[in-house]
Amino acid sequence: MKAVIIGGGIGGLALAATLERNNIECVVHERRADLVSVGSALVLHPNGLAAVKRIDSRLHAEIAAAGYSLPDGTPTFILDGDGQVISRRVLPPPLRPVTIRRAELHRLLRSHSTTATMVYGSTFLRYETDRNRVRVHLTRDDLRGRSGDFEPVTETMTGDVLIGADGLHSRVRRQLLNDGDARPMGLTSIKCIAKMRHDDPYLRGGFILFGRNQQAFCAPLGPDVVYWDVTIRAGAGTWPHELEQIQRELLKPQWGWPALVQNMIAAADLTEMIVTDLRDRKGARRWSRGAVTLLGDAAHPMSPFLGQGTNQALLDADVLAKMLSSHRDDPAEAFRHYEMARRDSANQAMRDSRRVGFEGQTGNPFVRWKRNRSLRRAVTP
Ligand SMILES: Cc1cc2nc3c(=O)[nH]c(=O)nc-3n(C[C@H](O)[C@H](O)[C@H](O)COP(=O)(O)OP(=O)(O)OC[C@H]3O[C@@H](n4cnc5c(N)ncnc54)[C@H](O)[C@@H]3O)c2cc1C
Structure with a gap:
C-alpha cells in the first residue's frame, strides 16, 4: 500500500513515522521549503505523550529529553x-x-520517518479517485517558471490512499467536504x-x-x-x-x-x-470518503485554550496508522474505523476548548x- 500525505506539519510527520513502523510506504508533500525554520513552541499533554509512546517509545524518550517538564514540587x-x-x-x-x-518536535518526528519520501515546496491542488487509486495534482516550487513564463507547472502522483494533514485551511478538506473555511x-x-x-x-x-x-x-x-x-x-x-x-x-x-x-x-x-x-469550526460528522481522509487541524481545527491541537493530531496519527495496517486491503473500512475511534473525542476537545476560552x-x-x-x-x- 502507498499512502500520499498532504502536509508535513506535526500530524503529517507523526503519521509518516507511524506508518513506517507499520511497514506502509508513504510520501509526504509539504508546501513549505523546509520545516526547520518554524518558530515558537508548544505543550504536549499526557494524552499526546501517551500517543507518542505508543507510536515509538524511543521517540517518546527523545521528546522528553529535548523538551522541558516541571521539576518535582513546582506549582x-x-x-x-x-x-x-x-x-x-x-x-x-x-x-x-x-x-x-516546534522546530525541535518537527526534527524528531522527521528523524523517525527515515523511509518516507519527503517532498518540500510541493503544494497540493486537487485529487481524483477511481475504483482503486487516488490521483493527486500538485505544483512544485522547483518546477515553477521552468517553461520561461510564470505559469505554475503541475505534476500528478498516484497512491492507494490520500490523507489531508494540511492544517487549518485544508485544501483536501475543501474538496472532500466542501464546507467552507474555518x-x-x-x-x-x-x-x-x-x-x-x-x-x-x-x-x-x-x-x-x-x-x-x-x-x-x-x-x-x-x-x-x-x-x-x-x-x-x-x-x-x-x-x-x-x-x-x-x-x-x-x-x-x-x-x-x-x-x-x-x-x-x-x-x-x-x-x-x-x-x-x-x-475554529463546529465538529464535522465525517472526515473520510472512500480512500481519502483528514487528520489533525484539517479534520478538527480548534482554538488553543486547552493546548490540544497538536495532541489530538498525534492521537489521530497513532489510530490511523493502526487502522490502515489492519485493513490493508480495504482503506475505506480502515478510515471508517479511524473516524469512529477519533471523531467524538476530537469534536469534544473542540467544544471544550471553545468553552474554556469563553x-x-x-x-x-x-x-x-x-x-x-x-x-x-x-x-x-
Ligand atoms: C505558535 C503555535 C503554538 C501552538 N501551541 C500549541 C500547544 O501548545 N499545544 C497544542 O496542542 N497545539 C498547539 N498549537 C496548535 C498546533 O500547532 C496544531 O493544532 C498542530 O500543529 C496541528 O498539526 P497539523 O499537522 O494538523 O497541522 P500543521 O502543523 O499546521 O501542519 C499542516 C502542514 O500542511 C502544510 N500545507 C498546508 N496546505 C498545503 C498544501 N496545499 N499542500 C501541501 N502542504 C500544505 C502546511 O505548510 C503545514 O506544514 C499551536 C499552534 C501555533 C501556531
Missing part, C-alpha cells in the same frame, strides 16, 4: 486579570506536560519565546492569566527560558504586521497587564514571534465567579 498557577492567584497546583509526574520548541473567532493570539530568569515562582512553574477579553499563558521551556502566549480580542487581519510594532502595542497601558506579563512581553525574542487569527475571558461576573470557584476546588495543597 503551576491560575491567575486573575490583576495577577492575583485563583488556584495553584502541583502536578504529579504522569500529568506533567512537556514544553518543546470561522474567525474575533481573537488574535501572539506567541513567543523569551529569556527570563526563573526567580519568580510564576515563571518557574508557569501560569494562565484570565483577564477580561484577554488571556495570557506562560510555560517554562528550559532553565531561564519561557514560552508565552497572549490572546486579545481583535478581528482577523486587524493586528499590525511589524513585530516591533506588535510588541509596542501589547505593552500599552490600555491592556492593563500586570507587571509579570509586561515583563514577559518586553523580553520577547521577536525572531520567535507568531501572530495568528484564531479560527469562560477564561468573559466579562460576565457570574460566569467568572462560577469559574473561579470550580478552579479553587481543584487546588492541590
Whole structure:
C-alpha cells in the first residue's frame, strides 16, 4: 500500500513515522521549503505523550529529553486579570506536560520517518479517485517558471490512499467536504519565546492569566527560558504586521497587564514571534470518503485554550496508522474505523476548548465567579 500525505506539519510527520513502523510506504508533500525554520513552541499533554509512546517509545524518550517538564514540587498557577492567584497546583509526574520548541518536535518526528519520501515546496491542488487509486495534482516550487513564463507547472502522483494533514485551511478538506473555511473567532493570539530568569515562582512553574477579553499563558521551556502566549480580542487581519510594532502595542497601558506579563512581553525574542487569527469550526460528522481522509487541524481545527491541537493530531496519527495496517486491503473500512475511534473525542476537545476560552475571558461576573470557584476546588495543597 502507498499512502500520499498532504502536509508535513506535526500530524503529517507523526503519521509518516507511524506508518513506517507499520511497514506502509508513504510520501509526504509539504508546501513549505523546509520545516526547520518554524518558530515558537508548544505543550504536549499526557494524552499526546501517551500517543507518542505508543507510536515509538524511543521517540517518546527523545521528546522528553529535548523538551522541558516541571521539576518535582513546582506549582503551576491560575491567575486573575490583576495577577492575583485563583488556584495553584502541583502536578504529579504522569500529568506533567512537556514544553518543546516546534522546530525541535518537527526534527524528531522527521528523524523517525527515515523511509518516507519527503517532498518540500510541493503544494497540493486537487485529487481524483477511481475504483482503486487516488490521483493527486500538485505544483512544485522547483518546477515553477521552468517553461520561461510564470505559469505554475503541475505534476500528478498516484497512491492507494490520500490523507489531508494540511492544517487549518485544508485544501483536501475543501474538496472532500466542501464546507467552507474555518470561522474567525474575533481573537488574535501572539506567541513567543523569551529569556527570563526563573526567580519568580510564576515563571518557574508557569501560569494562565484570565483577564477580561484577554488571556495570557506562560510555560517554562528550559532553565531561564519561557514560552508565552497572549490572546486579545481583535478581528482577523486587524493586528499590525511589524513585530516591533506588535510588541509596542501589547505593552500599552490600555491592556492593563500586570507587571509579570509586561515583563514577559518586553523580553520577547521577536525572531520567535507568531501572530495568528484564531479560527475554529463546529465538529464535522465525517472526515473520510472512500480512500481519502483528514487528520489533525484539517479534520478538527480548534482554538488553543486547552493546548490540544497538536495532541489530538498525534492521537489521530497513532489510530490511523493502526487502522490502515489492519485493513490493508480495504482503506475505506480502515478510515471508517479511524473516524469512529477519533471523531467524538476530537469534536469534544473542540467544544471544550471553545468553552474554556469563553469562560477564561468573559466579562460576565457570574460566569467568572462560577469559574473561579470550580478552579479553587481543584487546588492541590
Ligand atoms: C505558535 C503555535 C503554538 C501552538 N501551541 C500549541 C500547544 O501548545 N499545544 C497544542 O496542542 N497545539 C498547539 N498549537 C496548535 C498546533 O500547532 C496544531 O493544532 C498542530 O500543529 C496541528 O498539526 P497539523 O499537522 O494538523 O497541522 P500543521 O502543523 O499546521 O501542519 C499542516 C502542514 O500542511 C502544510 N500545507 C498546508 N496546505 C498545503 C498544501 N496545499 N499542500 C501541501 N502542504 C500544505 C502546511 O505548510 C503545514 O506544514 C499551536 C499552534 C501555533 C501556531
